[in-house]
Amino acid sequence: MTHDRQFDVAVVGAGLVGAAVAAALARDGSTVALLEAQAPPTLDPAADLDLRVSALSGASERLLRGLGAWDSVAADRRSPYRSMVVWDAAGAGEVRFDAADLGEPDLGHIVENRALQHALWQAARAAGATPYAPVAVAALDLPDPEAPGTDPPAMLTLADGRRLAARLVIAADGADSKLRALAGFAIEGAAYDQHAVVAHLRPTEAHQATAWQRFQADGPLALLPLADGRCSIVWTTTPDHAAALLALDPVAFGAAVSAAADHRLGALTLESGRARFPLRRQHAVHYVAPRIALIGDAAHVVHPLAGQGVNLGFLDAAALVEVLATAKAKGDDPGERAVLRAYERWRHGENEATLQAMDGLGRLFGNPSPAMAFARNLGLGLFDRSGPLKRAVMRRAMGLAGDLPSLARGG
Numbered sequence: 001m002t003h004d005r006q007f008d009v010a011v012v013g014a015g016l017v018g019a020a021v022a023a024a025l026a027r028d029g030s031t032v033a034l035l036e037a038q039a040p041p042t043l044d045p046a047a048d049l050d051l052r053v054s055a056l057s058g059a060s061e062r063l064l065r066g067l068g069a070w071d072s073v074a075a076d077r078r079s080p081y082r083s084m085v086v087w088d089a090a091g092a093g094e095v096r097f098d099a100a101d102l103g104e105p106d107l108g109h110i111v112e113n114r115a116l117q118h119a120l121w122q123a124a125r126a127a128g129a130t131p132y133a134p135v136a137v138a139a140l141d142l143p144d145p146e147a148p149g150t151d152p153p154a155m156l157t158l159a160d161g162r163r164l165a166a167r168l169v170i171a172a173d174g175a176d177s178k179l180r181a182l183a184g185f186a187i188e189g190a191a192y193d194q195h196a197v198v199a200h201l202r203p204t205e206a207h208q209a210t211a212w213q214r215f216q217a218d219g220p221l222a223l224l225p226l227a228d229g230r231c232s233i234v235w236t237t238t239p240d241h242a243a244a245l246l247a248l249d250p251v252a253f254g255a256a257v258s259a260a261a262d263h264r265l266g267a268l269t270l271e272s273g274r275a276r277f278p279l280r281r282q283h284a285v286h287y288v289a290p291r292i293a294l295i296g297d298a299a300h301v302v303h304p305l306a307g308q309g310v311n312l313g314f315l316d317a318a319a320l321v322e323v324l325a326t327a328k329a330k331g332d333d334p335g336e337r338a339v340l341r342a343y344e345r346w347r348h349g350e351n352e353a354t355l356q357a358m359d360g361l362g363r364l365f366g367n368p369s370p371a372m373a374f375a376r377n378l379g380l381g382l383f384d385r386s387g388p389l390k391r392a393v394m395r396r397a398m399g400l401a402g403d404l405p406s407l408a409r410g411g
C-alpha cells in the first residue's frame, strides 16, 4: 500500500494525554506523528483562566516535569493544594487530609487544562514530533494479524487524501474516540444521570490552599483553590438541576453555591462564565490489538468526583512508553500484540479498580436513607482518625504508591 510518510508511531488526538505520550516517545527517539482534529492550542497570557482545570497528582507532576512541560505552565495557571476537606451534607462526618502528615509540600496542583495542553504541544514539538492539525482521519487500515509472512504497518488515510503509515497507532482521541470505533473495540458503560457544572467564584473567606468537597444526595460539590484566590467549582448534580443552575442570574448562582458549600468559605461571587458536562462511566473491554493501543479517555472515562481522569491517562501514557522502550531495546516490533498486551495488563485492572471505586463512593453518598447517613458519618469519623489507613489512601491518591511507571516516579 502506498503512503506519503512513514512513522514509528502515529498518535491520534493531541489532548493532554495524546500530547504527553507523543512528547515522551519522540524524546525516546521514535519518529512520531501527532494528529489533532482542532487547530494547535494558543495561549494568551493576559486571558482569564479557562473554565477547565484539573487536579493533578504528584505522579502526573513528575511525568510533566520529565517532559519539560511543568515549568512552561505559568505560576498563575497552576496552584498547589496542601489540604483537602471532605464532608457529608447529611451529618457531621468529616475527613481532613494534610500534606504535612506525609511530610510532603502539597497534595497536588490545580492546573488550567489549556495552559497545560499548550505546554505539552511545545514539549512534543521540541522533542521532534510532527504535528498534523487540524486534520480529520477518514480511514484506518490495520493489517490482518493472521496474514503469513508479511509485516505491513497500519495505514491512516486523512480526509484530504494523505496517507500515513505507522508501526503503531495510539488512539488518544477522547471519550468518543473515532479510532476506537474504526478498530472495532467494544466498550462497556453507561451515562450517569448527572451533569457537572463548572465555574470560578471568589469566596469572602480565604480558601487556604485547600480543596473542599461536600457530598450531597445528588452528587458532590468540589471547590478547588486557584492561585488568584478564586475557587474553581465542579458541582455534580441532576441534569435538570444543572440546567436550572446555569439559568440563574450570577447573584443567585453565587448564593446557591455558597449555600451548597455550607458557607464554609463565606459568600461566593461568580467571576467567570459557566458550563456543564454530561457524565458517563465507560471502559474499553480491551486496550490493544495488533498495531493499535487506546489510552486516556479513549480507553476509560471515570466520574470526576476524585479528579482522577487525566491522572489515569498520564499513567497509561507512562506505562505504554516504558513497555515500548523495553520492546525497542530488545528489537521487538512496537505494534506486536505481545508487546502491547504488557501495557494492557499493567493498566486495565488499575483503571477498572478506580472506575469501581468512584461508582462505590457515588452510591454510598447518594443513598439518602437515615440509617445509611448515620453509618456513613460514623465511618467518615473513624476513617479520619485511622492514621495508617488514611495515610495509605493519601499516598495512593497522591501518586506516591502503587505500580508506577518510571516516568511517573521521576525516572
Ligand SMILES: Cc1cc2nc3c(=O)[nH]c(=O)nc-3n(C[C@H](O)[C@H](O)[C@H](O)COP(=O)(O)OP(=O)(O)OC[C@H]3O[C@@H](n4cnc5c(N)ncnc54)[C@H](O)[C@@H]3O)c2cc1C
Residues within 6 Å of the ligand: 012, 013, 014, 015, 016, 017, 018, 035, 036, 037, 038, 053, 054, 055, 056, 135, 136, 137, 172, 173, 174, 175, 177, 178, 179, 196, 198, 234, 277, 295, 296, 297, 298, 304, 306, 307, 308, 309, 310, 311, 312, 313
Ligand atoms: C467536569 C470535569 C472535571 C474534571 N476534573 C478532572 C480533574 O480534576 N483531574 C483529572 O485528572 N481529570 C479530570 N477530569 C477528566 C479529564 O478532563 C479527562 O480525563 C481528560 O481530559 C482526558 O484527556 P484525553 O487527552 O484522554 O482526552 P481529551 O481531553 O478528550 O482529548 C482528546 C483530543 O483528541 C481530539 N480528537 C477527537 N477526535 C479526534 C479525531 N477523530 N481525530 C483527531 N483528533 C481528535 C480532540 O480534539 C482532543 O484534543 C474532569 C472531567 C470533567 C468532565
